Amino acid sequence: MRYAMAIDTKKCVGCSDCVVACQTENNVPMGFARDWIVESVAGTYPRVEMEIRSERCNHCEDAPCVRCCPTGASHIIEGGVVLVKHDACIGCMACIEACPYDARYPHPDGYVDKCTFCIHRVDKGEDPACVAVCPTHCLHFGDLDDPNSDVSKVVAERKWKVLAPEAGTKPQLYFLM
Amino acid sequence: MKHTSRRDFIKITGAGAGAMMFARPTIKAFSQGGEQGDVHPGETLTRTPTYCEVCFWKCAGWVYKDKEGNIQKIIGNEDDPHSNGRMCPRGTGGVGMYWDGDRLKTPLIREGKPGSQKFREASWDEALDLIAKKFGEIKEKYGPESVAVFSHGTGGKMITHLMKAYGSSFIAAPSFAQCRGPRQVAFLSTFGEEVMSPERTDIRDTKCLVLIGSHIGENMHNGQIQEMSEAIDKGATIITVDPRYSTAASHSKYWLPIKPATDIALLLAWMHVIINEELYDKKYVEKYTYGFKELKEHVKDKTPEWAYGITTIPPDVIRKTAREMAHAAPAVIVHPGRHVVWYGDDTQRSRAIAILNALLGSWGRRGGFFVPEGVPLPKWPVPDYPKPKRTWKDFYKDQYGLAFEVLTSAVCDLSIPDPSRDWDIKAWLVYGTNLTASLPDTNATLKAIDNLDFLVVIDTMPMDIVSYADVVLPECTYLERYDGIRTSPHRVPNMALRMPATEPLYNSKPNWWIAKQLAEKMGLGDYFPWKDIEQLLDWQLKKVGSSLEEMKRVGVKLMKREYDDLYFLNGEDYEFNTNTGKIELYSTDFAAAGFDPLPDYTPHPEPPPGFYRLNYGRAPMHTFSRTANNPNLWELRKENSVWVNPKVAKLWDLKNGQYVWLKNQDGVVSSFPVKVRITERIRWDSVYMVHGFGHKEKQLTRAYGRGASDSELITKVAMDPIMGGTGMRGNFVTFLTEKPGKEVAS
Secondary structure, eight states: OBEEEEEETTTOOOOOHHHHHHHHHHTOOTTOOSOEEEEEEEEETTEEEEEEEEEOOOOOTTOHHHHHOSSSOEEEOTBSOEEEOGGGOOOOOHHHHHOTTOOOEEOTTSSEEOOOTTHHHHTTTOOOHHHHHOTTOOEEEEETTSTTSHHHHHHHHSOEEOSOGGGOOOOOEEEEO | OOOOGGGGSEEOSSOOSTTOOOSSOOOOTTOSSOTTOOSSTTOOOEEEEEEOOSSTTOOEEEEEEOTTOOEEEEEEOTTOTTTTTOOOHHHHTTHHHHHOTTSOOSOEEEOSSTTOOOEEEOOHHHHHHHHHHHHHHHHHHHOGGGEEEEEOSTTHHHHHHHHHHHTOOOEEOHHIIIIIHHHHHHHHHHHSSOOTTTTOBOGGGOSEEEEESOOBTTBOOHHHHHHHHHHHHTTOEEEEEOSSOOHHHHTOSEEEOOOTTOHHHHHHHHHHHHHHTTOSOHHHHHHHEEOHHHHHHHTTTOOHHHHHHHHOOOHHHHHHHHHHHHHHTTSEEEOOOSOOOSSSOHHHHHHHHHHHHHHHTOBTSTTSBOOOBOOOOOOOOOOOOOOOSOOGGGGOTTSOTTOOSBOHHHHHHHTSOOTTOSOOOOEEEEESOOHHHHSSOHHHHHHHHHTOSEEEEEESSOOGGGGGOSEEEEBOOGGGOOOOOBOOOBSSOEEEOOOOSSOOSTTOBOHHHHHHHHHHHTTOGGGOOSSSHHHHHHHHHHHTTOOHHHHHHHSEEEOOOSSSOSSOOSSOOOOOSSTTSSEESSOHHHHHTTSOSSOOOOOOOOOOTTOEEEEEEOOTTOOTTTSTTOHHHHHHOOSOEEEEOHHHHHHHTOOTTOEEEEEETTSOBOSSOEEEEEOTTSOTTEEEEESSOOBOOTTSTTTBTOSOOHHHHOOOOEEOTTTOOEEOOOOEEEEEOSOOOHHHHO
């Protein structure tokens, strides 16, 4: 099993619903977020291009945050989801420095926090909160090892890219182009 | 190892993660969250139905509460055709309205002279008694028309019912003259029907969506965004006409970066191509329309070459896009937009859009405009309203002939004493409309307020307007109250219930309770014969085959369509509700009222040297000026910025992120500085900002002083002679890089 997410940049409008839905689903403290929107603009008026992306932890297969964690708090569970054991985290923030995606934040309660792919929902057969709420249906989630999953289908059919491939972390967020 | 490429981009939401320090750097040894890292995963939550009031789309959803009864989250109702189970960021963030500690908490009465900022807390009885007494005095002395009402949103219905019973005829809403009035009048005169809300656009099944000044995606009209996304999946062509590279433009096959204020020229050229190349729907035009010959003659010389010189859109692009539309027809939508009061000729602009749709045969066709159907909820019988002695039309006999709602500007004007009249408006009751931001020219609104004897404001938040009130009534949020059943017409007739998820916080009360209490104190109890709103709703619901009990369980109930006419113009005989019984390409209404029966392009003023046209719009996570303080939504967008083209920035030596003050053509300076955003997405003759920021009320602790208010910079208003719309895009601003002195800012 290999959980992954595909983000359709052709449909995302950058409304940030994924951000709020994550915050209310996961009790993310005010001032922090586990996912965010990036707009990148290229060109000169009127020849302009823009890509809008909903970003979060890439749940890397070769995760530098896990490798550098001195206590084993950062770890990978079945399905490839990268998680943090709150009570084992000493808040050293090495993982925050190691992450090429800037995906982690220091929770005010003293541990490092990040996207969990809403594994508590996924275990019940639901989509992550961001996927379930997205008005444009631009987020696809599922098991890449299952060729019939939503995410497998779009990744097979569409052109995609990953972010910062040069970091060599084998990220599992696919941006459809 | 740190990857910093994101600094090249604008990260628009989500707090910076890595750079933040621990707010409380202690290690919690036994955190409740297990390895999944969540505080409440798997916790059983209870839910109650609601429909959203953060904007007018009114999406139905479920409010979830934890074991302690705290509101936790709001999730869309799967059966709801407005939301299809997915709330937008504002609906999801609606919880913030409930939790906002800055909410109005108890009734307030102004102490001392008018204009003093001192309020004292009062009981509901005292506050309502005072209003009943004052309104009674005004009625006796000047007549009940001397109390004007401004209202917006669902809750306004109970308040306007009360004030109609009282005898007021000046009941205005900014949603007409400051928003979609031109579209309403134009489509009524053309098709005999309105576009309605939610819009009857069949975006889901369209093959070509033309957005001309409509920025779906930045305006977060949930159902439309969902359908646009579906249309993209199905391969629809999107054509976006916008001087700014909008989000929709970035998802479009064609982006036409039009010169501002020239839309009508482009629309006429499109008509020219479609008629000239015989691309229009001939059978449809022949059977259903009136005035084709006149239209053909009218656009004969409106060639793409002619329009090029005006719009800066190359002729081949105009031709190509016209052909794309015709190729997709009738599954094509030239979108009517929503906020369409720009240059004073906006009804004619909306008419041009309506005519273009008629030529393409999209009205009443799949992928064009469908026929919505609502649920006819009966009204509880109450006495007739008293007949008013005066209406606003009495004072504007030869003006704004096709306006069919009270103009907010008329209410403001009639509130300022004038020797030519022997009667003035003396008091306002303002429900849920922050007039200093929702009407243009804030100073003109304040001048009208200065002349009032009495101002009552009902709101959930201490919006700017509140500080001018004599009595402030705190309403509870939509999450804590019942309101009328939502029956907005749609493809499938449907009803949605809003019920309280929890008891109101503080000493706030629902609008239906406020209206009924006031009615009883004003001797108008006969108009509110129900015991409470539950009795009223249950009575209404039972008349249409449901009940309050059922609606509490399902939240949304879908009904059967009475008529099988979702798409109705496929050759059937049909009589339109117009003078000629046809779709009027040539408007007999306009001709009779003395207006051009066919739309024409008129040039509008250009920015003076050193000034830039002030364009404004929306951010998807905010509604008007009302959500700026919502803690959840504030997190996403705390302030607006002024978009500046890099060429202009270089000229002024502006840096990205620098704060500047804006000064308009009349010397008005923004109260607060606004952040510069240098971007290629905006033309060099314009600047752009999101509406709804720059709040002056200090009690809005998060929103106060953040960003600039476009409303206060819009001092020049181009009135639409047809229906009184307030054109607001003819204002120009320049940059002040240093804090202006008091004498400049006056």
